[in-house]
Amino acid sequence: xxxxxxVAAHGYLSVAGLLLISALGLPLPAGLALIxxxxxxxxxxxxxxxxxxxxxxxxxxxxxxxxxxxxxxGWWLLGRLCRLTIDPEVCIFxxxxxxxxxxxxxxxxxxxxxGLNSMAPPLAGSLNxxxxxxxxxxxxxxxxxVGTWVAVxxxxxxxxxxxxxxxxxxxxxxxxxxxxxxxxxxxxxxxIKMRDRRYRNVERVSADEVVERLANPDxxxxxxxxxxxxHGYYDPGMQRIKNSIRVEPNRLGAELDALRETLxxxxxxxxxxxxxxxxTSIRIAHAMETRGTRVRVIEGGLRAxxxxxxxxxxxPAGELRHLPRFE
Numbered sequence: 403x404x405x406x407x408x409v410a411a412h413g414y415l416s417v418a419g420l421l422l423i424s425a426l427g428l429p430l431p432a433g434l435a436l437i438x439x440x441x442x443x444x445x446x447x448x449x450x451x452x453x454x455x456x457x458x459x460x461x462x463x464x465x466x467x468x469x470x471x472x473x474x475x476g477w478w479l480l481g482r483l484c485r486l487t488i489d490p491e492v493c494i495f496x497x498x499x500x501x502x503x504x505x506x507x508x509x510x511x512x513x514x515x516x517g518l519n520s521m522a523p524p525l526a527g528s529l530n531x532x533x534x535x536x537x538x539x540x541x542x543x544x545x546x547x548v549g550t551w552v553a554v555x556x557x558x559x560x561x562x563x564x565x566x567x568x569x570x571x572x573x574x575x576x577x578x579x580x581x582x583x584x585x586x587x588x589x590x591x592x593x594i595k596m597r598d599r600r601y602r603n604v605e606r607v608s609a610d611e612v613v614e615r616l617a618n619p620d621x622x623x624x625x626x627x628x629x630x631x632x633h634g635y636y637d638p639g640m641q642r643i644k645n646s647i648r649v650e651p652n653r654l655g656a657e658l659d660a661l662r663e664t665l666x667x668x669x670x671x672x673x674x675x676x677x678x679x680x681x682t683s684i685r686i687a688h689a690m691e692t693r694g695t696r697v698r699v700i701e702g703g704l705r706a707x708x709x710x711x712x713x714x715x716x717x718p719a720g721e722l723r724h725l726p727r728f729e
Contacts, residue, residue: 413448418460421548425464427520432461432513433551440555450556454548461513461544462537465523469536472527479524497521506531509539513547604687605698606680609710612672612700626665628673630686631704643674643704644713648721651675651686658693674700674707 417439424432436457443450471479480497497518501508512522526536615625627646649657665671671690675682680699687697700707708714 413442414453414456417448417453418456421457421460422464425461425520426467436548436551437555440552440557441559442555443552444556444559450552454552457548457552458541458544461548462541465540465544466537468520468523469527469531469533469540472524473530474527480521480528497525501525501529506535506539509536510543510546513543514550601684601688604684604691606701607672607698608701609707609712613710613712615670622668624666624669626669626671627700628671629675630673630682631675640717641704641708641714642717643707644715646674649673649686651682658690658695661695671695671697672700673697674703676704 417435420430420435421432424430439448439453439457440450442448443453468479500518501522506526508518509522509526513519523536523540612625612627619625627643628649629642629646630649630651631642649661673683673687673690674680675686677683680701680703683699683703687699690697702709704714
């Protein structure tokens with residue numbers, strides 16, 4: 403069944419349900435559902451004055467759940483939302499920088515920006531935006547988003563009908579999504595392969611190997627373990643590998659200059675993060691090696707270290723970074 407037929411068959415529930423799930427962070431075609439809902443309203447299948455408030459409420463509920471999650475869990479939820487991206491650290495901080503630099507009003511247009519649509523509500527919660535202010539801006543943003551796409555579907559319903567009929571000749575609308583998804587996956591796979599080609603020479607070691615080195619130290623080769631996470635330094639109570647040092651990945655040049663002044667050249671440096679595929683660790687290790695510093699990546703990062711039962715410690719309060727608050 404095509405998406406258009408599904409909307410026609412299930413009515414308000416199909417559009418509102420898809421919007422709610424999309425607002426909770428899943429990559430579903432919310433805009434297309436609204437366009438088809440608008441076209442259905444023009445054809446008399448749906449009532450426009452029921453469709454509009456129902457869709458706005460659905461988007462508000464989803465955004466409110468993410469906002470509450472961000473307010474209660476801080477950067478943990480953001481890390482989860484970014485976990486499957488190529489570089490979760492970059493995902494989090496680019497979104498945070500974009501959000502904070504432009505202020506709370508970014509909530510008005512966040513739903514139109516891929517990636518930011520699911521990141522803005524938990525970011526607002528993490529930055530302690532007042533609930534009333536969030537709900538006001540989010541409500542206005544939802545009205546703008548819903549109204550825009552429903553209007554497109556309503557006033558261009560004739561052309562949308564022609565497009566869906568043409569697609570039905572060669573297959574369901576879902577076929578188009580499958581092809582787009584496959585093309586996107588292929589492009590992502592090619593990008594990852596090209597990126598990994600640069601990093602193929604980065605040396606990786608297991609957590610157990612590092613622990614063994616620590617248990618049998620070589621005085622001529624001191625060991626330094628560097629934590630290159632970012633979001634692990636925003637939440638009080640977060641853990642890190644015991645006796646590891648902090649290397650801020652977002653200002654690597656200055657950090658390397660400081661390391662050269664404090665560490666002996668013969669030190670063996672190990673880096674770790676909490677990203678999928680050790681993305682940040684590999685990127686930082688590669689950058690450090692291009693500057694003449696030999697670095698190894700601890701495979702699996704902090705998770706592998708903890709899973710192996712290796713010692714950790716709380717991140718010192720003095721090293722926690724406090725973001726500005728939207729209070």
